Amino acid sequence: MVSYWYVLVIVVLAFVFGTIITRRRSNTKVIWEASPQAGPAHEMAIADPQLLALLQQKQLIGAIKRYRELTGVGLKEAKDAVEALQRSLAVS
Numbered sequence: 682m683v684s685y686w687y688v689l690v691i692v693v694l695a696f697v698f699g700t701i702i703t704r705r706r707s708n709t710k711v712i713w714e715a716s717p718q719a720g721p722a723h724e725m726a727i728a729d730p731q732l733l734a735l736l737q738q739k740q741l742i743g744a745i746k747r748y749r750e751l752t753g754v755g756l757k758e759a760k761d762a763v764e765a766l767q768r769s770l771a772v773s
Contacts, residue, residue, distance in 0.1 A: 726751040727766055736767050 726732060726748050735744040741763065748759045 722752040723762065727762075732763075732766075733770075736763070736770060741767070 729747065729751055732744055732747045732751070735741075735747055744763045744767075745756070745759045748754070748763050749756070752759070752762075754762070
């Protein structure tokens, strides 16, 4: 008869191994996320030299304000778009 300790150890090891494999497979980087406001204004905004300079200087609030000036979107949409752009610049 198999001891319950052996079964318990095998179950725990299988769980840990499965967790490690799952995390390793899901560790993908997103270069640029699709944004709901994609369009000409968005494309113009992410190419704006002033916006890119603010991101390089790590001035996120100023970059969000500049993005809103260029596109006219709300605060949340601008924040999401600027943060996605910041992540894509960090990967490059």
